[in-house]
Amino acid sequence: MHISMNPWVWIGVFFTFSVLSFLYKDNPFYKLAEHVTVGVSIGYGLVIWWTNSVIPRFYIPVFEQGQWILIIPAILGLMMVLRIVPKYSWLSRYAICFSVGAGSGMAIPRSMQAQVLRQLEATMLNLSFTSGAGINNIIIFFGVLTVLVYFFFSKEHKGVFGGVAKVGIWFLMIGFGATFGYTVMARLSLFIGRVLFVLQDFLGINLAG
Amino acid sequence: MLWKKQIPLAITFIMGLLLGIQYFVPHRISENFFQGYLDWAIVIGIFAAILSYISFYRVHGMRIKKKAPAWQYSVVAIVMSVTMALFGFIQGREEGMVFMNMYSYILVAIEGTMFSLLAFYISSAAYRAFRARSTQATALLLAAIIVMLGRVPLGESISFWHNIWPSLPTFTGIANWILNVPNMAAKRGMQLGIGLGIMMLSLKIILGIERSYMGSGD
Amino acid sequence: MAEEIKKTFWERLIQIDRRVIYLIIALAMVLPFFFQMGLPIPITKEVKDIYDYIETLTPSDVVILSADFDPSVSPELLPMFDAIFRHCLKNNIKIIAMSLYIQGPGLIAPVIQEAATDYQKINGVDYVFMPWVIGWHIVIMDLMTDLQRSFPTDFYGTRTEDLPMLDGVKNYENYDLIVPFTGASSYAWWLLYAHEPYGVPLAAGVTAVSAADLYPYIQSGQIMGMLGGLKGAAEYETLIGEKRMATMGMEAQNWAHVIIILFIVIGNIGYLVIGKKK
Numbered sequence: 209m210h211i212s213m214n215p216w217v218w219i220g221v222f223f224t225f226s227v228l229s230f231l232y233k234d235n236p237f238y239k240l241a242e243h244v245t246v247g248v249s250i251g252y253g254l255v256i257w258w259t260n261s262v263i264p265r266f267y268i269p270v271f272e273q274g275q276w277i278l279i280i281p282a283i284l285g286l287m288m289v290l291r292i293v294p295k296y297s298w299l300s301r302y303a304i305c306f307s308v309g310a311g312s313g314m315a316i317p318r319s320m321q322a323q324v325l326r327q328l329e330a331t332m333l334n335l336s337f338t339s340g341a342g343i344n345n346i347i348i349f350f351g352v353l354t355v356l357v358y359f360f361f362s363k364e365h366k367g368v369f370g371g372v373a374k375v376g377i378w379f380l381m382i383g384f385g386a387t388f389g390y391t392v393m394a395r396l397s398l399f400i401g402r403v404l405f406v407l408q409d410f411l412g413i414n415l416a417g
Numbered sequence: 418m419l420w421k422k423q424i425p426l427a428i429t430f431i432m433g434l435l436l437g438i439q440y441f442v443p444h445r446i447s448e449n450f451f452q453g454y455l456d457w458a459i460v461i462g463i464f465a466a467i468l469s470y471i472s473f474y475r476v477h478g479m480r481i482k483k484k485a486p487a488w489q490y491s492v493v494a495i496v497m498s499v500t501m502a503l504f505g506f507i508q509g510r511e512e513g514m515v516f517m518n519m520y521s522y523i524l525v526a527i528e529g530t531m532f533s534l535l536a537f538y539i540s541s542a543a544y545r546a547f548r549a550r551s552t553q554a555t556a557l558l559l560a561a562i563i564v565m566l567g568r569v570p571l572g573e574s575i576s577f578w579h580n581i582w583p584s585l586p587t588f589t590g591i592a593n594w595i596l597n598v599p600n601m602a603a604k605r606g607m608q609l610g611i612g613l614g615i616m617m618l619s620l621k622i623i624l625g626i627e628r629s630y631m632g633s634g635d
Numbered sequence: 636m637a638e639e640i641k642k643t644f645w646e647r648l649i650q651i652d653r654r655v656i657y658l659i660i661a662l663a664m665v666l667p668f669f670f671q672m673g674l675p676i677p678i679t680k681e682v683k684d685i686y687d688y689i690e691t692l693t694p695s696d697v698v699i700l701s702a703d704f705d706p707s708v709s710p711e712l713l714p715m716f717d718a719i720f721r722h723c724l725k726n727n728i729k730i731i732a733m734s735l736y737i738q739g740p741g742l743i744a745p746v747i748q749e750a751a752t753d754y755q756k757i758n759g760v761d762y763v764f765m766p767w768v769i770g771w772h773i774v775i776m777d778l779m780t781d782l783q784r785s786f787p788t789d790f791y792g793t794r795t796e797d798l799p800m801l802d803g804v805k806n807y808e809n810y811d812l813i814v815p816f817t818g819a820s821s822y823a824w825w826l827l828y829a830h831e832p833y834g835v836p837l838a839a840g841v842t843a844v845s846a847a848d849l850y851p852y853i854q855s856g857q858i859m860g861m862l863g864g865l866k867g868a869a870e871y872e873t874l875i876g877e878k879r880m881a882t883m884g885m886e887a888q889n890w891a892h893v894i895i896i897l898f899i900v901i902g903n904i905g906y907l908v909i910g911k912k913k
Contacts (some may be wrong), residue, residue: 220522227530231537231657239490245527247494248519249738250473251501253466255510256737260766261463264787269456281457285464289471291632301425301631303461308630309429310454312619313436318827319619322857323612326831327605330855344598348854351602352609359610376606381553383603385560386596387847390864392539392561393568394711394843396664396891397865399536400884401710402529403665415668415883440832448780455777456784462769512744520741528706536891540660541653544898548906558903562896568843568866570674571889589677596850605851 210412221410224402351379426625433623473498560595567592649905656898663894667886676885681853682870684860685838686722688812694727696811697804699778701821705738708818708842714868714881715840716816717746722875723762724754729800730762731810733786735774735821737767740790759798764790772824779807779833807833816840816862822849826857840867 212218223244226237266282269275284303291300331352336342357369358376365373407413436454439447477491485491505516549555566572566588576587586594621627692698700720704712723730732747734740747764756762765786768774777785782805783795795801803809813835815821822839830837836859841849843864852858862871865888868881 216518216522220526223523223526224530227527227534230534232654239487240493241527242531243490243494244497245524245531246473247497248501248524249528250470250494251498251505252516252520252524252741253737254470254498254502255505255516256740256767257463257466257769258506259510261459261466261769265459265768266463268787275456278456278460281460282464284457285461286467288461288465289468291468292471292475297632298421301421302428303465304630304632305425305428306432307458307461308622309432310436310458312429312622313433313438314440315619315827316437316616316623317440318831319612319615322827322831323608323615326855326857327609327612327851330851331605344594347598348602348605351599352605355603355606356609359606377553378556379599379603379606381557382560382595382599383607383847385557386564386600387844388557389561389564389568389592390843390846392543392565392895393864393866393888393892394708395535395539396660396888396895397711397843397884398529398708399533399661399664400865400887400891402533403668403887404710404880404883405526405529407665407668413668451776452780452784455773455780458773459768459770459777462773466769512748517741517744520738521745524738525706525709525742529709532707533710536664537657537660540895540898541656543895544651544656544902545649547899547902549903558899562899564847565892565896568864569889569892570676570885571893573677574674587677589679593679596847597854600847601850601854604848605854608848608851 212410212412217410221406224406228402350375355379422631425631426628430623430625433619437623560600563588563595564592567595645905645908648901649909660891660894663890664887667890668883671886672889674885674889676866676869676873676882678870678874679867681861681863682867682874685719685814685862686860686871686874688836688838688859689719689722689726689728692723692726692728692811694729697729697731697809698723699731699733699810699813701813701815701825702732702734702739702743703736703815703817703819703821704734704742704842705736705818706742709742710884711842711865711868712816712818712840713742713746714865714879714884715862715871716743717750717879718868718871718875718877718881719814719840719862720747720762721750721754721877722871724750724756725875727761729804731765731782731804732762733765733778734767735771735815735824737769740764740767744790758791759789759793760800763795763798763800766790771821772828775824775828779829779835781806782809807835810835812836812838814838814840818842818844820845822852822858826852830857838862 223241226241229235230238266278270278284306287299288303289300290296331349333345333349334342335346335349337346354372354376356376358365358373358380363369404415408415435450439451474495477494479485480488480491481495501516501519504514504519508514508516510516547558549558566575567590572588572592576589578585579587618627622630689698700716700723702712702716720730720732732743734743744764747762750756751758751762758764766789768786770777774785782801786795788794789798807829813825813829814837815825817839818841822837822841825837825839829835837857838860839849839858840862841864843866846861846863846867849858849861849863853861862868865881865884869885872879872882
């Protein structure tokens with residue numbers, strides 16, 4: 209065990225425990241960490257935004273390569289900023305409509321292809337009772353069908369239709385259960401990451417060996 | 418009205434139509450138009466980002482000005498943002514510089530730990546809230562437990578029955594089946610709904626039926 | 636009397652202070668690092684498929700690794716990025732490392748540097764590291780149509796056209812695999828805006844929270860494979876024979892899962908006992 213002599217690691221450990229102290233109760237250390245991170249992330253964002261986006265994607269193309277046409281989207285972008293000025297907030301609509309309209313136009317064919325047609329195609333499986341894969345295909349086919357029936361709210365869930373929808377709920381429950389199991393795993397991994405930081409980087413414990 | 422509503426709606430309609438059609442037209446004009454749009458979209462994004470920075474300084478500036486409760490923390494936030502930016506612009510952002518150290522040992526440490534608190538909250542919820550109140554809730558919990566065991570090495574090791582009857586699946590095998598068959602079917606049903614929903618919403622936006630994104634007012 | 640004591644015991648147990656629960660789970664995640672069991676990590680098909688595909692790639696092939704995440708989920712995703720990056724370096728495959736998230740490049744920069752040192756690879760020659768550019772899915776479309784326009788310079792400020800690795804690498808025709816690492820839905824952006832229109836093979840590294848949602852795309856063949864959570868990363872480390880961050884974390888993950896399952900079981904027994912008494 210070699211405790212780190214790097215002051216930055218000590219700062220990292222201080223803030224790690226400041227945040228963890230919230231588990232006991234809210235306190236000034238947690239609040240300090242909260243505001244420090246907001247400030248640092250804004251400062252970080254400003255620098256990266258300026259050096260990686262403004263300079264190469266706007267300043268150089270316009271002022272060094274003469275693509276003056278890019279002044280128009282720049283003005284549109286600035287109009288978006290007027291959202292915080294009540295008198296002129298309507299001007300932001302031009303940029304929003306430009307982006308939202310284009311985004312919607314792009315989404316329709318791509319979503320249709322990737323999320324609907326390809327998914328439907330993949331559900332058209334060989335159904336058979338003679339093999340394990342065939343039985344799985346039957347479960348998948350009817351599972352998709354029953355879940356779709358469950359989400360069809362234009363018809364009352366009664367009779368045969370209601371029964372099919374109920375089967376859909378069972379599939380959904382198993383699906384949510386799988387997501388929940390995975391979610392537990394995810395949340396725990398996040399803390400494990402911090403434990404590794406304290407044990408390895410701060411306390412200098414060699415865990416690999 | 419014309420300038421505040423109809424022209425913006427017309428822009429939405431025209432852009433939606435053009436970008437929708439563009440996908441199906443592999444002509445040079447269509448591709449040039451698409452490239453031009455991408456350039457414009459990036460520049461709009463660059464300048465729209467200013468809004469987030471202004472909002473930050475505005476909100477915290479107001480808190481300090483009004484001496485709102487715990488306004489001192491707003492001073493900390495502003496000072497830290499300016500310090501970070503100054504180090505980034507003046508000293509540079511190479512590995513080992515203050516900028517990168519502040520990033521790695523302050524931002525990463527705090528953000529990472531904040532989200533790691535969820536590990537504790539989910540443990541508490543597992544103890545207090547996850548109850549098998551009905552058969553369907555029991556199915557959910559069982560699926561969750563099997564996935565939890567099937568996704569760690571221990572699950573494979575404690576599947577003792579697999580050593581006696583190798584044809585029986587281990588926890589990993591059962592978890593794989595749950596994920597690939599019933600879970601897959603459920604998620605596909607949901608994805609189809611989401612896909613169709615995106616298409617419908619997009620169509621409503623292009624046709625001007627859905628306007629909430631424009632904000633309130635005239 | 637005995638019933639009274641039993642009832643009190645379960646009630647007490649169920650109403651235990653939350654901080655005791657926190658302490659138990661914290662110990663379950665810290666102690667295993669000191670008492671490692673070294674259990675074998677079973678490999679799932681979703682992970683093996685990515686590994687096998689990368690094994691088929693040649694040194695002229697290009698892989699895009701997009702670290703679309705921020706520090707909040709980096710304990711899960713950074714080990715995945717690290718493992719696949721190392722696998723590509725090992726096989727001399729060209730890599731374009733990038734991020735659609737503003738905080739992504741800062742997270743992967745040290746990982747890239749360490750791996751490059753370990754494998755004695757040179758930036759710009761064996762791999763390139765691109766900076767963050769605003770635009771999310773717009774950046775994906777830009778990258779598919781023209782790499783140099785999308786990234787005029789690399790992360791270190793070198794002009795993209797001066798990077799030898801990118802000679803002849805221009806657009807989607809030159810990409811052989813895309814692997815986004817995401818805690819949100821960037822895999823869907825890559826699917827919609829890169830895989831579907833341009834047919835570039837797609838795999839994904841996702842946080843465990845979203846892992847269950849990807850199975851429809853894996854079954855349909857749209858996504859060739861997936862690394863789900865820390866376990867996915869540990870599996871990949873096992874496949875490439877390098878036990879690093881994720882494999883170490885699996886020890887703690889094992890016991891934490893057992894404790895959570897015990898919590899659920901105790902909580903439910905208590906619920907049943909107290910419910911019956913009432």
